Amino acid sequence: MGRRTAPGEPCSEPRADRARKVAARIVDPEIPVLTIDDLGILRTVEVDGDCVRVDITPTYSGCPAIDAIRDDLVLALTAAGYAEVDVRLVLSPAWSTDWISEKGRRALTAYGIAPPTGRRAASGPIPLRLSVRCPRCGSLDTRELSRFGSTACKALYSCGACQEPFDHFKAF
Amino acid sequence: MSTADAAAHVTVESLRLSAELAGSDSRAPSADVAAYALRLGDDALILSQQLGAWISRAPEIEEDVALGNIALDLLGHARALLRYAGSWDGRTEDDLAYFRDEAEFRSCWLVEQPNGGFAQTIARQFVAATFMVELYARLRTSTDATLAAIAEKAAKEVDYHRDHAVQWVLRLAGGTAKSRRRMLRALNDVWPYVDELFRDDALIDRLDGTAVRPSELRDGFDTVVSTVLGEAGVPVPDVHPSAAGGRNGEHSVWLSGILAEMQVLARRHPGARW
Numbered sequence: 001m002g003r004r005t006a007p008g009e010p011c012s013e014p015r016a017d018r019a020r021k022v023a024a025r026i027v028d029p030e031i032p033v034l035t036i037d038d039l040g041i042l043r044t045v046e047v048d049g050d051c052v053r054v055d056i057t058p059t060y061s062g063c064p065a066i067d068a069i070r071d072d073l074v075l076a077l078t079a080a081g082y083a084e085v086d087v088r089l090v091l092s093p094a095w096s097t098d099w100i101s102e103k104g105r106r107a108l109t110a111y112g113i114a115p116p117t118g119r120r121a122a123s124g125p126i127p128l129r130l131s132v133r134c135p136r137c138g139s140l141d142t143r144e145l146s147r148f149g150s151t152a153c154k155a156l157y158s159c160g161a162c163q164e165p166f167d168h169f170k171a172f
Numbered sequence: 173m174s175t176a177d178a179a180a181h182v183t184v185e186s187l188r189l190s191a192e193l194a195g196s197d198s199r200a201p202s203a204d205v206a207a208y209a210l211r212l213g214d215d216a217l218i219l220s221q222q223l224g225a226w227i228s229r230a231p232e233i234e235e236d237v238a239l240g241n242i243a244l245d246l247l248g249h250a251r252a253l254l255r256y257a258g259s260w261d262g263r264t265e266d267d268l269a270y271f272r273d274e275a276e277f278r279s280c281w282l283v284e285q286p287n288g289g290f291a292q293t294i295a296r297q298f299v300a301a302t303f304m305v306e307l308y309a310r311l312r313t314s315t316d317a318t319l320a321a322i323a324e325k326a327a328k329e330v331d332y333h334r335d336h337a338v339q340w341v342l343r344l345a346g347g348t349a350k351s352r353r354r355m356l357r358a359l360n361d362v363w364p365y366v367d368e369l370f371r372d373d374a375l376i377d378r379l380d381g382t383a384v385r386p387s388e389l390r391d392g393f394d395t396v397v398s399t400v401l402g403e404a405g406v407p408v409p410d411v412h413p414s415a416a417g418g419r420n421g422e423h424s425v426w427l428s429g430i431l432a433e434m435q436v437l438a439r440r441h442p443g444a445r446w
Binding site for chain 1: 234235237238240241242244245246247248249251252317320321322324325326327328329332334335336338339342395396399400403
């Protein structure tokens, strides 16, 4: 949705800004309410003539979404008129859930995924956890069903108040 | 460029290896650094392959998902490390994963140990993840920018893996008489393979500041183990270490079977693509 640049977009816009706007609209294939900009994995977009270079940072080392995102970036930027699109994977500094924007956190909650709060109360071999708020009813009476949910970045929770299961985006 | 061309343009092979991983430094690794990356990559690859076998076999569906996710993380580490190792002599991650024989692998014996029952997998996972947490925490400060970047990413992930294993060690040890008995036996079974993880050798000596000295990780490992097993009311196993020699290519009987299953498709249909 909305990945292509609308025809007739003003040419006066600086080229790098325009390319960044195109790139920023790409969504995460596994969490389609989040753009890669909201997720904080879109790092730099540089334009040199007809060539554009995009740096992205994977969320998890083995995350299969990254290949789809890479393909989507090439397709969208090619469609926007860039002849050469170079997408680079940058591991350092490592991505953190702190990079998810406020807009992204609100979108996650609205989508039914508890955003990454509930940081560890104590680290160490046997860590403690803070409560995670239910994205549906707001209750803190929730419990973890599984530390690994439908994807590597999520844990599966259940709410004691509304009885609904929900995903929690793990703090990372 | 047509749409199809654009999609075809993006393949794993087109990744520019070390330059991409580190984000700046495009140097290929030296032979020694490549050999070191191969060790770490092989550990991650074999453990990943083993854990993947649990999918659809775990005691509960959440465990299918958890072990599958952990396997995926490890596969990510293996890919990054093997790509980097292979960039030394022009081999791809697939060349290294699928077209090396047993004696060319450098995995430790711990990760080659069979999945066994669930407790056995958890015991192996507890040892492996605890070791990897210590390893990657320290490798983050490597003088090699690519190794440091891979480690920074992996460090956070293995922390979750350890956490998962610890929860199960506690749960099984504190569960029924049967689960406790199985957990104790499983820990005893994997413990002979702990020592190998912490052995220094000539390669490590040559890579001072680049590689992590395994012997220096032992104290941190022991502290975690005694804390967790203390909480679980389980004694730290006291068993004779095995003469494991995985770092020299001398492997346990199990590796050949793992490789046969992992490599059969790639070898029977070289160059096959999905």
